[in-house]
Amino acid sequence: MQMKSDLARLPDLLRGDRLSASVRQMFRLDLTQEQLRQFQPVPVSVRSVSYAAPAIAITSAPKPWGNR
Amino acid sequence: MGPSELLKWGVEELLRKCPELRLQPTKNNETIIAGTLAFSAQTRGQSLVSDRYEISISVPSNYPRAIPAVREAAMRIPRDFHKVDSGHLCLGSPTRLRLILAETPSLHSFVERCVIPYLYGYSILESGGLLPFGELSHGTRGLREDLAAMLGIENHLVLLGFVRLLAKKKREANKLPCPCGSGMRLGSCHNRKLNTLRQKLGRGWFSSLLHGTR
Numbered sequence: 001m002q003m004k005s006d007l008a009r010l011p012d013l014l015r016g017d018r019l020s021a022s023v024r025q026m027f028r029l030d031l032t033q034e035q036l037r038q039f040q041p042v043p044v045s046v047r048s049v050s051y052a053a054p055a056i057a058i059t060s061a062p063k064p065w066g067n068r
Numbered sequence: 069m070g071p072s073e074l075l076k077w078g079v080e081e082l083l084r085k086c087p088e089l090r091l092q093p094t095k096n097n098e099t100i101i102a103g104t105l106a107f108s109a110q111t112r113g114q115s116l117v118s119d120r121y122e123i124s125i126s127v128p129s130n131y132p133r134a135i136p137a138v139r140e141a142a143m144r145i146p147r148d149f150h151k152v153d154s155g156h157l158c159l160g161s162p163t164r165l166r167l168i169l170a171e172t173p174s175l176h177s178f179v180e181r182c183v184i185p186y187l188y189g190y191s192i193l194e195s196g197g198l199l200p201f202g203e204l205s206h207g208t209r210g211l212r213e214d215l216a217a218m219l220g221i222e223n224h225l226v227l228l229g230f231v232r233l234l235a236k237k238k239r240e241a242n243k244l245p246c247p248c249g250s251g252m253r254l255g256s257c258h259n260r261k262l263n264t265l266r267q268k269l270g271r272g273w274f275s276s277l278l279h280g281t282r
Contacts, residue, residue, distance in 0.1 A: 053086075055108035055116060061185030062160025062168065063214065064150035064199070066206035 075099065075131055078175035085176050092124070099127040102141065105179070109188040114200050119191045123183070125175075132173040135165045138183055145190055150203065159186045161204060161214040163269065163277070170268040211277065219261060221248070230258070234266050234274035 079099060083089055088104040102124035110116040122141040128134040137156040145151070150158035159165060159182045168181050189199045204210030212224060221227050229247025233254055236244075241262070242255030250257050266274070 053106040053108050053118070055110060055118075056180060056184065058109055058111040058185050058188065058200075061111075061189070061201045062164040062182055063202050063204045064158055064186055064189065065161045065204040065210045065214070066150045066158045067152050 072129075074173065075127065075129070075175075078131070078173075079127070082175045082179060086179065089123075089125075097129055099129070099131075101125045101127065101175075105183065105187070107184045107187065109184055111188075111200050114192065114197075117188055117191045119187065121187050123187075125179075125183070127175065131175070132169040132178075135162060135169065136175070136178060140187075149190065149193075150186075157183075157186055159183060161211050163211065163218070163273070164214050166269055166273065167218075167265070208280075215277075218265070219258075230262065231274050231278055234262055235271050235278050237271065238263060238266060 079091060079101065082101060083091065086103075086105060088106055089101050090103045092100040092102050094100055103122070104120050105123050106118075106120045108116060108118040121144065124139045124141055126137045126139075128136065137154075138159065139156050145157070147155070152158055160168075165182055169178060172178075172181065185201060189201060193199055204213050212227060215231065216222060216224070216227050219227065219230055221230065226247045226249070233241040233244060233247065242253065242259055244254055246252055246254045246257035248258055254262065
């Protein structure tokens with residue numbers, strides 16, 4: 001029950017002002033509010049919470065090589 | 069910090085910074101880290117690329133003296149791109165990779181400086197662009213090209229002369245004529261660049277290059 005209520009609150013939390021923009025950018029939650037409200041099984045394709053890597057600037061890099 | 073502690077610390081740092089990678093259980097002392105490597109990267113004159121690859125990194129117990137082997141698990145990168153026969157990615161010449169590990173031995177740095185640029189380059193190539201950092205020829209020719217770029221020398225005979233001096237002790241090499249043809253001894257000419265390389269990689273590495281054991 002606790003998990004159900006926590007999940008139900010997530011969309012509001014992510015939309016609201018309680019999380020900073022940077023925190024919201026770090027995680028993209030692919031759950032629709034309707035699916036959460038009904039708490040029905042969510043297809044695997046939309047159930048993932050994916051990590052957004054911080055951008056890096058590549059100044060120099062080794063050139064790919066091959067031993068063949 | 070001992071080698072095993074350095075490795076443990078490096079693995080922990082990598083898993084913390086790349087949360088979609090996981091330590092894989094293995095039967096022996098091998099350290100394998102596998103999972104999704106997500107990155108956003110950009111270099112000068114190129115657009116920002118955000119991509120994800122399924123990879124596994126096999127970290128040798130004598131890391132950072134030995135180079136980790138990286139495999140792309142989803143077979144997105146074809147075999148005829150820069151891969152070795154075993155299917156591992158040819159991230160760069162061994163000399164270049166060892167130099168990078170000598171400068172920044174952390175495993176996360178290895179991923180950022182060697183693995184991500186390779187994957188970033190392939191993502192650009194896959195979308196119809198050119199490899200942003202170029203590529204080396206395969207085999208010993210590629211090794212020579214990379215050494216020549218490191219030393220800023222184009223002539224292969226001069227390069228061979230430098231490699232011979234790199235395989236000698238510093239004191240001994242500095243007394244010999246500089247292969248660049250200046251007429252000065254190495255100690256008064258190209259010594260700094262050579263000393264740095266010898267210090268970071270060890271003269272044994274250059275000796276093995278000379279004798280074809282690498």
